[in-house]
Amino acid sequence: MIIHMNAKLIGIGTTLVILAIVVAVVFVPHATFEAAHRPSDDYRPLTTLEMQGRKLYLKNGCNNCHTQYIRAVDWGLGAERLAQAGDYFGQTPPMLGSIRTGPDLSQVGGEHTDDWHAAHFHNPRYPRPESIMPNFGFFSPAELRASIAYMQSLGFRAADARVRRQLAWREKAMAAYAAGIDQNIRWLHDLVPQGWRDVPNPYPATEVSLGRGATIYQRWCLGCHGPVGDGQGPAAAFLYPPPLNFTTLARHADSSGGLLYYQIMNGITGTAMPYLKRELESEKIWDVSNYLAQYFIGNNDANLEPKGIDAAYEPAAKEP
Amino acid sequence: MEETRTQFLASRLFFLTAAFWVLVAMTLGLIMAIQLAVPETYADIPQLLYSRLRPAHVNLVVFGLVLPGLVGAALYVVPTVCRTTLFAPWLAVASAVLWNGVNLGILGTLIHGMTQGREYAELIWELDVAVLVMYALLIVCVFGTIARRKEKLLYVSAWYIAGGLCWTAVVWVVGNVMWHPDTGSLSGISDAILNWFHGHNVLGLVITPAAVGVAYFIIPHATRTPIYSHTLSLLGFWMLLFVYTHTGTHHLLQAPVPQWLKVLSIVDSVALLIPVFAFLTNVWLPLRERIGRLHQDVGAKFVFVGTVWYFITCLQGPLHSLPVVQRLTHFTNWVVGHAHIAVLGFAGFISMGAVFYLLPRVSGRRLWSVRMAEAQYWLMSIGLIGFFLTLTSAGLIQGQAWLNGEVIYRILPQMSLYMVLRALLGIMMLTGGTLFTINVVMTIWRGQKVDS
Ligand code: HEM
Ligand code: HEM
Numbered sequence: 001m002i003i004h005m006n007a008k009l010i011g012i013g014t015t016l017v018i019l020a021i022v023v024a025v026v027f028v029p030h031a032t033f034e035a036a037h038r039p040s041d042d043y044r045p046l047t048t049l050e051m052q053g054r055k056l057y058l059k060n061g062c063n064n065c066h067t068q069y070i071r072a073v074d075w076g077l078g079a080e081r082l083a084q085a086g087d088y089f090g091q092t093p094p095m096l097g098s099i100r101t102g103p104d105l106s107q108v109g110g111e112h113t114d115d116w117h118a119a120h121f122h123n124p125r126y127p128r129p130e131s132i133m134p135n136f137g138f139f140s141p142a143e144l145r146a147s148i149a150y151m152q153s154l155g156f157r158a159a160d161a162r163v164r165r166q167l168a169w170r171e172k173a174m175a176a177y178a179a180g181i182d183q184n185i186r187w188l189h190d191l192v193p194q195g196w197r198d199v200p201n202p203y204p205a206t207e208v209s210l211g212r213g214a215t216i217y218q219r220w221c222l223g224c225h226g227p228v229g230d231g232q233g234p235a236a237a238f239l240y241p242p243p244l245n246f247t248t249l250a251r252h253a254d255s256s257g258g259l260l261y262y263q264i265m266n267g268i269t270g271t272a273m274p275y276l277k278r279e280l281e282s283e284k285i286w287d288v289s290n291y292l293a294q295y296f297i298g299n300n301d302a303n304l305e306p307k308g309i310d311a312a313y314e315p316a317a318k319e320p
Numbered sequence: 321m322e323e324t325r326t327q328f329l330a331s332r333l334f335f336l337t338a339a340f341w342v343l344v345a346m347t348l349g350l351i352m353a354i355q356l357a358v359p360e361t362y363a364d365i366p367q368l369l370y371s372r373l374r375p376a377h378v379n380l381v382v383f384g385l386v387l388p389g390l391v392g393a394a395l396y397v398v399p400t401v402c403r404t405t406l407f408a409p410w411l412a413v414a415s416a417v418l419w420n421g422v423n424l425g426i427l428g429t430l431i432h433g434m435t436q437g438r439e440y441a442e443l444i445w446e447l448d449v450a451v452l453v454m455y456a457l458l459i460v461c462v463f464g465t466i467a468r469r470k471e472k473l474l475y476v477s478a479w480y481i482a483g484g485l486c487w488t489a490v491v492w493v494v495g496n497v498m499w500h501p502d503t504g505s506l507s508g509i510s511d512a513i514l515n516w517f518h519g520h521n522v523l524g525l526v527i528t529p530a531a532v533g534v535a536y537f538i539i540p541h542a543t544r545t546p547i548y549s550h551t552l553s554l555l556g557f558w559m560l561l562f563v564y565t566h567t568g569t570h571h572l573l574q575a576p577v578p579q580w581l582k583v584l585s586i587v588d589s590v591a592l593l594i595p596v597f598a599f600l601t602n603v604w605l606p607l608r609e610r611i612g613r614l615h616q617d618v619g620a621k622f623v624f625v626g627t628v629w630y631f632i633t634c635l636q637g638p639l640h641s642l643p644v645v646q647r648l649t650h651f652t653n654w655v656v657g658h659a660h661i662a663v664l665g666f667a668g669f670i671s672m673g674a675v676f677y678l679l680p681r682v683s684g685r686r687l688w689s690v691r692m693a694e695a696q697y698w699l700m701s702i703g704l705i706g707f708f709l710t711l712t713s714a715g716l717i718q719g720q721a722w723l724n725g726e727v728i729y730r731i732l733p734q735m736s737l738y739m740v741l742r743a744l745l746g747i748m749m750l751t752g753g754t755l756f757t758i759n760v761v762m763t764i765w766r767g768q769k770v771d772s
Contacts (some may be wrong), residue, residue, distance in 0.1 A: 005474045005554075007466045010483045014561055018487050018525075021565045022494055025581065026517050030510040033578050037508070058437035061371030071574040073647050075725040085509045085576040093438045093505035096512050096575055100651040100718075101356070103728045125359070130732050132356055132739075134370050135363040219733075279727050 033085065040086030042156040053150025056143055058095065065133070067097035068106040068154070076278060078107030081158070102133055109155040110162020113170060116272040117148045119238035126223045126235035127272065169270025177241035184241070185252055192262045201257025203286045204303035204314050205294055213291025216284055224272065229296030239272045246296035257301050260289035327405055328682035330412030330461075332764060334392030335675045335682070337416060339760035341384025341423055346746070346753045348377040353743040357736065367431045375442040376430040381663055382527065383451075384423050388416075389671030390530040391458060394481045396678050397537045398465050401475035407464025415457040422450045436496075436504040438511070440519035445501040448492070455489045476553040477537040483561070484529030491521045513577055517568035524564040527663070531630075531670040532556075532599055535623050538677050539603045542620035543613045548605040556598030563588045563595060570641045574650055589641035596634040603627060618693040622673025625701065629665030633658065648723060653738070654715025660707045669700075672756060679760065685767030692755050699752035706745040714738035 030036070046054060057063070069083035083106060088094035112120070116127055121144060124131035139147060152163050176187035189197070203209055217225075224243035226233040231245035249255045264285050267275030276285060293300035304320045354361050355370045362368045399406045406412065425447050429435070435442045443451070462482050466474065495518020497504050497511075505511045540547050547553065569577060569585035604627070607614065614620045636658055640649050649655065676693055680686055687693065714735055721731045 004472075005476075005479050005557075007463055007474075007482065010479055011463060011486055014483050015486045015490055017561055018490050018565065021562075022490075022517070025566055025568065025584070026494070026510075026514050029513055029578050029581050030506070033510070035576070036510050059433035059435065060366075060369060061374060061433075061435065061437070063437060063439075064371040064374045067651060069575050071650075073574070073723060075722070076727045083576050087576075088509045088512070090507050091511075092500075092503040092507050093436070093511045093515065094509060095437060096572075098439060098571065098651070099655065100722075100728060123360075123363075128729060130729065132359045132732055132735075134355065134359065137364045138366050279730065 035085035036088075038086055039089040040084040040156075042081075042158055043086060043089055044156050044160070045090070046153055047149070049146050049149045050153040051150075052143075052146035053148070053153075056139075056147050057150060060136070062105075063095040063097045065097075065099065065101035066103070066105045067100055068094075068104065069096050070104055070106055074104070077103045077105075077111065078155070081107065087156070105151070105154050107155040107159065109152045109159025110164075110166055112151075112274065113166055113270065113272055114148050114152070115239045116274070117151055118144060119235040119272070121147060122238060123234070126233070126238070127274075128220075129223045130219050166270055169268075171270070173241055173268065173270045181248055182251070185244075185248065188244075188263070188268065189252070189254055189259060191268070192259050196258040196262040197254060197256055199256065199258030199261075200301035200304040200307065200320075201261070201286055201290055201293065202303070202307045203283070203290060205290045205300055206315075209287050210291055210294060212284070213287040213289075213294075216280065216288045217291055220276065220280070221288070229292065235272070241271055243272070246292055247298075249297045250299060255293075255297060255299070257286070257289050257293060260292055261285055264289060325684075327399075327409055328396060330406075330409055330416050331392040331395045331678065331682040333413060333416035334388045334395065334419070335679060335760055336764065337388040337420055337423070338385050338392065338671065338675060339757045341380055341388070342753045343750075343757055344423075344427065345377060345380035345384045346750045348373050348380065350743065350746040350750055352377060353739070353746045357739040357743045366433070372431050372433055372435075375435060375439075376427055378440070379426045379430065379442065380423060381668070382522075383419070383426060386527055386663060386667045386671045387530070388419060389675050390527070390534055390667070391415075392682075393534045393537075393671075393674035393678050394458075394530060395461065396682055397477050397534060398462050398481055401471065401478050401537065402465055402469030403471040404465060404469050407461050407468060409461070411457045412461045415454050415461075418450060418454050418457075422447060422454065425450065438505055438515045438518075440522050441496050441504060441515060443496070445496075445498065445504060448496045448498055448504070452489060452492055452498075455485055455492070459485050459489065475537075476547070476550075476557065477533040479553075479557055480529040480533030480536065483557070484526050484533065487529075487561075488522070488526035491518060491525055494518070495522065509575075509577060512572060512575060513569065513581070516571040517565075520568040520571065521565060523663070524560075524567075527667045528560070528564070531626065531667045532560075534674045535603060535627055535670050536599075538620055538623045538674060539614070539627070540606065542617050542623075542677065543607060543610040545606040545610055548602045552598045552602045556595045556602065559591075559595035559598065563591045567592065567641070573641075573643055573646050586641050586643070590638045592634065593638055596630070600627060600631055617677060618687070618690055618697065619673045619675070619677025619679075622669050622676060622697060624673075625697075626666050626669035626673060629661050629669060629704075633662040633666050636661075648719035649715055650719075652715035652718040652722075653711040653735075654719065657708050657711030657715060660711070661704065664700075665704050665708075672696075675756075675760060679763055680767075680770055683764050683767065684770050685763055686770055688759050688762035688767050692759050696752040696755040696759070699748050699755070703745045703749035703752060706748075707742065710738050710741045710745065 070078050119126045121136040121139060123135050124133035153159060176184045222233055224233045224235045225231055229246040231243040236242045265277045267273050290302050303317050305317050307317050310317055352370050352373050395406060395412055429444055434444055466478060497506055506514055566588040567585045569581045570589050573582050614624050639645055676687060717734055718731055
C-alpha cells in the first residue's frame, strides 16, 4: 500500500486537522467549563495599586520561581484551600507557574507584615538566611509599595481577613514597643497563657540538643535577632517594632522554656516575628528555645521538674 | 560552484546564526545556574535578574540554537529530496536576516522585563508578528520547492518540514492570542489551557517535526541505506499530528481544569509512544550492520545520538504524564532535567549534527576541525548526562520532601550541592558550545575547499 503525500494534503489537509484540534482542546473547554466563567467565593477584584504590583510580578518573572495554585498533595503555605478555577477570574494572563523554586504564593496575603516584605524584597536572606531568591533592592519605593500590596492581596477575601488581623495587632505591638523595653516585654509575655509560662523546657540542654538549636537559629532567626541575639540582624533596619534583643529577657524572671516555645510556635502577630509551627517540628522548637535560654538569656530551665517521666535517652530530671 | 553559493546562502546564514546564538543562550543559562548556586553573585542588576533571564534562555535556545540549525538543514534537505533547486532563495535569506533581528529583540525585550509572562509565549506582540513573517517566508520557499519537484514520490523529510512550518504558524497565532496585542492572553483559567496547548505544541509541532525530518534524511544518507518502511513513516506522521496536539493539558494535571481534558491528555501522552517508535524503528532498524558508517561522520554521529536522546525523552515523557508520578515530580527539577534532554539532547544534537553534516555541502568547504567536533561531542554528552542525573536527583529529593510535608525553605540547603554541580557542568557545556561556534565560523571562513 503506497499512499502518495503531496503539497495540498500537507499544506491544507493537515492544517485543517490542527484547526479542528484547536476547537476540540481549547475552544470546547473554554466554552463548556462553567467554573472558569464565574468568580470563586473568595474572589474580589484587585485595587489599582495591587494591579500595579501584579504587573511588576509579571515583568520581573516571579512566576518563573513561584506558582499560584494549591494542589491536593500540598502541605505548607496555603494548603488549607485547594485552588479553584474561579480564582483566576478575569486575569490576563493567570500566572499559575510551572515550577516551585520558591513556595506557592496563592495564599501569602496576610501571612507576613508589610515590614517583613520590605526586608525580604530588599534582600531575601535578611529574614530568611538560606533563601536563594534574588534581591529586589532595585525596586523604587513606589514599586516596593505596589509589590507588597499585591502580595497582601493574594488569597482574596481570606487574605483580607488575615491582613486586618495583622493590622489590629500591629497597633498594639507598636504601642507596647513605644512604651519602653520592659513594658514591651511585659506585653509580649502577657500574650502567653499561664499554663505555658509554668512549663520548663522538657528537653535537657545536652551538647547535641544545643548544637541542633544553633543550626536552627542560624537558618531561621539570625537575620533578624542577630548572631549574638541582640536583635541587630541585618533585617532589623527595616522592621518596626524591631526584633527582640534576647539579652534584655535576662531581667525578666518569668521567661521560661514554655514561654519561649509558645512565642516561637505562634509568632507575634502584627510584627515581623513569624510563627514557626508549620515549619519546625515540636522538638526543634524546644531545641532552639534551649539555645536562646542558654546562650542569650543566660538562664535556662531545661530538664527541671515538673517534666513527666524521663525518656530512655535522657539524664534524670533536676529538682528546681 | 557559483550555483551553490547563492542556492545555499540562506543555509549558511542559518548555520552561522545557530553558531552565534548558541553562545548567548548558553551564557544566559550559566548566569542563571550561578545565581541559583550563589544567589547574590550579581545582586540588584535588574537586567541579570534570574527570572528575566530564564525566559530569554528558553526562547534563545529555541530560536537561537535549535531552530536555525534545523531550518538551515531543511533548506538543503527539501530541494535535495525533491531533486530540484530551492524556490525563491532570497526569501530564505530575508528570513535568516530577520531571524537575527528577532533574536536581538528577544534578548533586548526580555532582559528589560518587556514580557507577556506566559511560558513559551513571553514575546511581545511585535516580535510575535516578526516570527510569523519569518515562518511565512520559509513556507513560501518550501512549498514553492515542493511544487516544482522532479521526484514524484515526496520523501518523508519533506512532509515533516512542510507540515511543521504550517502547523507552527497556526499554533503561533492562536497560542499567542495575537488578536489581543497588549496582553497576548485570554482571560482566566482558559488561558492556562491555551498557554499549555501552545507551550506543548511550540515544541511538539516545530522542533519535533523539523528534527525528525532532518534525521530522516541524514541517517539514511550517511549510511547509504533506505529507511525501513514507507507505511511506518505514514503511521508516524499522522499519529504525531493527531496525538501530540491533544496533550498540552499534561502540564496542568494538578490544576483546576476540566477532568476530561486531563484524561485525554494522559491517554494521548502514552499513545505518543506509537509515532515515536514508528520513527525510531524506521531509522534504527536499517542500521543493524551499518552503524560503523554512521560513526565515520561526526555530524551523523550527533544526529544518531539525538535519536537516542529522543528515545529516552519519550520514555520519560509518558511516565511523568501519569498522575501518580506527577505527584512526585511536578514543580521540581525533574522537569528541568526532562526539558534539557529533550531540547538539547534530542533537538539540539540533531540540529548541531545537521550543521556539521551539511556544512561542507552548503559551503563547499571541509569541516575545519573534526577533532574539535569530537571534543565538543564528548563535552556536551558528558555535560548533558550530568545535567540529567543531577537535575533528576534534585527533583526526586524535592518531590519526596514536599510529599512528606517539608516546606520548600527547608529543602534549599539540600539543593545547593546540585545547583553547584549544574553550574560546573554548565561551564563544560559552554566550552562545548564555544568549540561549535569556532568550528562553524572557521569552516566557512577558512575551510579547505572540497575539490569537485
Ligand atoms: C512522548 C513524548 C513526551 C511526553 C509524553 C512528554 C511529557 C511531558 C510532560 C507530562 C511534561 C510536564 C511535566 C510536569 O510539569 O510535571 C513535560 C515537560 C516538558 N517537555 Fe516533554 N514530553 C515528551 C517529549 C518531549 C519532547 C520531544 C520535547 C522537546 C522537543 C519535550 C520538551 C519538554 C519541555 C521543554 C518541558 C518543560 C515544560 C515546562 O516548562 O514546564 N518533551 N513533558
Ligand atoms: C551552559 C549550559 C546551560 C545551563 C547552565 C543551563 C541552565 C538552565 C537553568 C538554570 C534553567 C532554569 C531551570 C529552573 O527553572 O530551575 C534552564 C532552563 C531551560 N534550559 Fe537550560 N541551560 C544550559 C543549556 C541549555 C541548552 C543548550 C538548551 C537547549 C538546547 C537548554 C534548554 C532549556 C530549557 C528548554 C529550559 C526550560 C526548562 C523548563 O521550563 O522546565 N538549556 N537552563
